Amino acid sequence: MTGPAQNGVLVYSDDVSNLAEFYVQLFNMQVSRETKDFTSLEKDGFNLIIHAPPFAIPESGLSPVKVFLTVTDMTDTRKKATTLGGQAFDGEWANPLFKVSNIADRDGNHIQLRQFNRSA
Numbered sequence: 001m002t003g004p005a006q007n008g009v010l011v012y013s014d015d016v017s018n019l020a021e022f023y024v025q026l027f028n029m030q031v032s033r034e035t036k037d038f039t040s041l042e043k044d045g046f047n048l049i050i051h052a053p054p055f056a057i058p059e060s061g062l063s064p065v066k067v068f069l070t071v072t073d074m075t076d077t078r079k080k081a082t083t084l085g086g087q088a089f090d091g092e093w094a095n096p097l098f099k100v101s102n103i104a105d106r107d108g109n110h111i112q113l114r115q116f117n118r119s120a
Helices: 016-027 074-083
Strands: 009-012 030-034 038-043 046-051 066-070 096-102 112-117
Touching: 016 030, 016 038, 016 046, 016 074, 074 096, 074 112
Parallel strands: 009 046, 066 112
Antiparallel strands: 030 038, 038 046, 096 112
């Protein structure tokens, strides 16, 4: 990627390197830029920036960020997420093209997993 990303997701974290490592290990994302305040990750044109908050994040009342990412094997990804300190939520839903389920990363940010049907 050259220059700043035009699209992506920003997630605030009090432990930038720890949360970045979660995404690198779980989704094989690559570090494209790293400073003391943020780590920029990318995979297949998707950009995720883990950033130290510029203000104190309130315990409640803050709208959570939810990203969605495609995985090859939802069951394995859910297991690996919990092994890496995340959480897997109950439930799975499907449409004709893909199925979805939800996990959370180490900081509690929700992630929707999508597994596309092989015939889609």
